[in-house]
Amino acid sequence: MMMKRVLLLSLVAAGCGALAALAYAWHGEIAPVSPPPAGAFESAQIERGAALALIGDCRTCHTAPGGTTFAGGLAMPTPFGTIYSTNITPDPETGIGRWPLAAFVRAMREGVDREGRHLYPAFPYDHFSLTTDADLAALYAFLMTRAPVVATAPANQLPFPINIRLVLAGWKLLFLHPEPFANDPARDAAWNRGRYLVEGLAHCGACHTPRNLMGAEIRSRAFAGGVAEGWTAYPLSAQSPARVPWTKAALAQYLREGWQADHGVALGPMGPVTENLAEAPAQDIEAMADYLASLGTPASKTAMPKAPAPDASGQRPQSAGWQAVAMALPADAGAGRRVFAAACAACHQAGRPLPLGGVDIALSTALAAETPQNLLNLILRGVPAADGVAAPVMPPFAAMDDTALTALLDYLRRDIAARPAWPDLAAAITAARHAAAPQTNVNPAKGAP
Numbered sequence: 001m002m003m004k005r006v007l008l009l010s011l012v013a014a015g016c017g018a019l020a021a022l023a024y025a026w027h028g029e030i031a032p033v034s035p036p037p038a039g040a041f042e043s044a045q046i047e048r049g050a051a052l053a054l055i056g057d058c059r060t061c062h063t064a065p066g067g068t069t070f071a072g073g074l075a076m077p078t079p080f081g082t083i084y085s086t087n088i089t090p091d092p093e094t095g096i097g098r099w100p101l102a103a104f105v106r107a108m109r110e111g112v113d114r115e116g117r118h119l120y121p122a123f124p125y126d127h128f129s130l131t132t133d134a135d136l137a138a139l140y141a142f143l144m145t146r147a148p149v150v151a152t153a154p155a156n157q158l159p160f161p162i163n164i165r166l167v168l169a170g171w172k173l174l175f176l177h178p179e180p181f182a183n184d185p186a187r188d189a190a191w192n193r194g195r196y197l198v199e200g201l202a203h204c205g206a207c208h209t210p211r212n213l214m215g216a217e218i219r220s221r222a223f224a225g226g227v228a229e230g231w232t233a234y235p236l237s238a239q240s241p242a243r244v245p246w247t248k249a250a251l252a253q254y255l256r257e258g259w260q261a262d263h264g265v266a267l268g269p270m271g272p273v274t275e276n277l278a279e280a281p282a283q284d285i286e287a288m289a290d291y292l293a294s295l296g297t298p299a300s301k302t303a304m305p306k307a308p309a310p311d312a313s314g315q316r317p318q319s320a321g322w323q324a325v326a327m328a329l330p331a332d333a334g335a336g337r338r339v340f341a342a343a344c345a346a347c348h349q350a351g352r353p354l355p356l357g358g359v360d361i362a363l364s365t366a367l368a369a370e371t372p373q374n375l376l377n378l379i380l381r382g383v384p385a386a387d388g389v390a391a392p393v394m395p396p397f398a399a400m401d402d403t404a405l406t407a408l409l410d411y412l413r414r415d416i417a418a419r420p421a422w423p424d425l426a427a428a429i430t431a432a433r434h435a436a437a438p439q440t441n442v443n444p445a446k447g448a449p
Contacts, residue, residue, distance in 0.1 A: 026166075027116040030106065032098035035090050035148070041141035049142025052135055054280040056128070056201040058143075060272040061085050070143070071095075071151040076122050077229070080215065081158035083122045091148035104140045105133070109178055111168070118168035120156070121176075121215065129178035130200035175216035194291030197284060204292075207233035207269065223295055230435040231268035232373045234365060238296040241368040251289035256282070258391060261354045262363050265383050265392050267374070336411025339404045343397060355392045367417035372409055372425065376432035379405065398436060402429055 053059065062085045064073035072087040090097035096104065096114070103114035111125035112118055119125065131139075161167050181200060183192040198204045207228040209217040218224075225235035234240060244250075244262040254260040258274035266274040277285055347358030361367065366375040382396030400408075406425050413419055422428065 027106075027110075027112045027118075029116045030100060030103040030114050032114065033100045035092050035097035036144055038145045041145060045138050045141045046145050048135075049138035049140070051281050051284065052139050052201055053142055054276040055197055055284060056139070056203070057273055057276050058088070060276065061123075062088050067151065068149045070146055071149040072153045073151060075154075078122060078215065080162050081156065083120050083156050083158070084153040085123075086153050087149065087151045088143055089146050089149040089151075090144045091150050094150050094152045095148060096143065097148055101137060101140050104143075105136050108136055108139075111172065111176065118165040118172070120165075120168065121171065124203040124206045126176055126178075126217070127200055127203035127206060129176075130181040130196065132181070135201070171214060171216070175214070190287045190290050191294065193284070194287035194289070197288050198291050202288065204236065208236050228269045230373070230432075231270075231377060232369060232371060233270075234369065236292060236295050240365075241370070242365050243363045243368055246293060248286075248289045248293040251292050252286055255285050255289060257389070258386070259354065261359070264359050264364060264366070267378060267381075267383065335404075335407035336409075336415075339400075339408040340411055343400070343408070347394070355390050358394070359392065361412065361416055364417070367412050368419060372413070372422045372428050373432065375409065375412070376405075376428060377436065379408075380432055380436040398433070402426070405429055 059069050061074055061076070062070045062072050064071070064075075064085075067073055068089075070087070070089045072085045074085040076083045076085060087095040089095040092098050099107075099114045106112050107114070107119060107123075108125060108131060109129040111121065111123065156163065181196050184195070187195075205217055205222055207226050208223050209219075210221050210224055210226050212218055223236040224239050226233045234242070240246065242263060246263065250260050250262060254263060254266065255274060255277045257278065258266040258271065344358070344361075348361050350357050352358075364375075366372075366378060369375070378394070379400070380396060380398045383392055383394040385391075385393045397405075406429065409425055410421055414421055
């Protein structure tokens with residue numbers, strides 16, 4: 001009798017636990033509405049929503065190659081499978097045209113769509129949850145006044161049980177703890193504005209913070225660096241490998257223009273981010289730079305050729321001493337030096353300031369990083385010319401064979417960066433060549449309506 005009672009009580013407890021879990025996981029549908037007319041929103045609110053959408057990088061993720069802006073369908077590879085972005089135009093059938101504001105707010109803050117389905121955290125609602133009511137209303141006004149597009153995203157390619165959306169409730173229980181954004185009273189308005197944008201809509205930590213085995217950001221290591229789409233997202237904290245400290249002015253230029261003389265060019269997934277920020281309000285970019293500069297990114301303490309001071313225009317000329325560095329090379333670095341002289345020196349040793357000349361390699365963060373991932377991506381893919389703006393450009397060197405590439409990387413790492421050689425370059429080169437195949441997850445729609 002006692003065993004039967006214990007078993008019965010255990011079953012009842014398990015059943016109650018299952019019901020409680022289901023109640024937590026279950027979200028009801030929010031009733032659809034007729035698409036609101038464009039005249040329902042004030043022009044100032046729409047304009048502010050447009051600026052916020054740029055800071056949130058919305059058009060990058062919600063635009064497929066060759067597709068219409070915001071119509072979704074972009075393939076987003078993750079460690080768990082491929083997720084496709086959704087249509088966020090106001091089309092009533094395939095987009096969000098029938099979503100009331102309450103449904104939009106729920107999606108942004110809780111990761112649940114109008115119909116009550118959990119959204120995958122590739123949509124970074126763990127950051128968007130910080131957004132204020134007024135800003136969410138402005139974003140909603142902007143999206144609801146775009147041209148509706150009929151477009152259905154492909155089905156996500158995820159394995160069991162991740163393909164069951166109710167499983168996401170457990171992930172949220174562990175890792176999603178939204179709280180309203182609170183200003184730091186010890187800081188000024190610009191810094192607080194920058195923190196609000198960086199940690200919220202701009203979701204910088206989504207790439208620049210390491211993740212655990214379940215794909216959640218490790219909050220105790222915020223901004224300590226991560227990986228995004230085959231690129232290293234460098235630490236924005238004191239762990240930064242930058243050879244020159246990031247200043248507010250340098251960060252503001254980098255975010256607005258996509259390059260900065262002491263730190264190089266925004267490539268990979270950071271490229272579209274800076275394309276969007278180039279059109280965002282200047283005061284918001286300045287605020288973001290203010291906050292990011294405060295995170296503490298000291299220059300690398302590793303010995304390196306001394307960089308000359310910037311000139312009156314703020315440009316830092318190419319560092320002196322290249323010949324002395326070359327003369328000091330060990331004998332076994334001769335092959336790398338020859339490759340550099342043949343393929344790189346004409347730009348990187350020409351003495352021309354950016355954007356017409358090459359980045360001063362002695363200052364390159366890519367050479368000082370823990371892995372050669374970004375440097376390989378840069379060499380193999382190059383830096384394409386930007387349309388209509390003065391920016392650095394570099395041809396791709398994918399045709400360079402592995403022997404020459406290995407020698408070049410070894411020379412750059414050991415003799416220019418003065419760092420220990422990277423291990424297992426052969427594997428890194430193979431992986432980089434595979435990743436440098438034609439990409440499908442790029443943003444082709446900059447400037448599209």
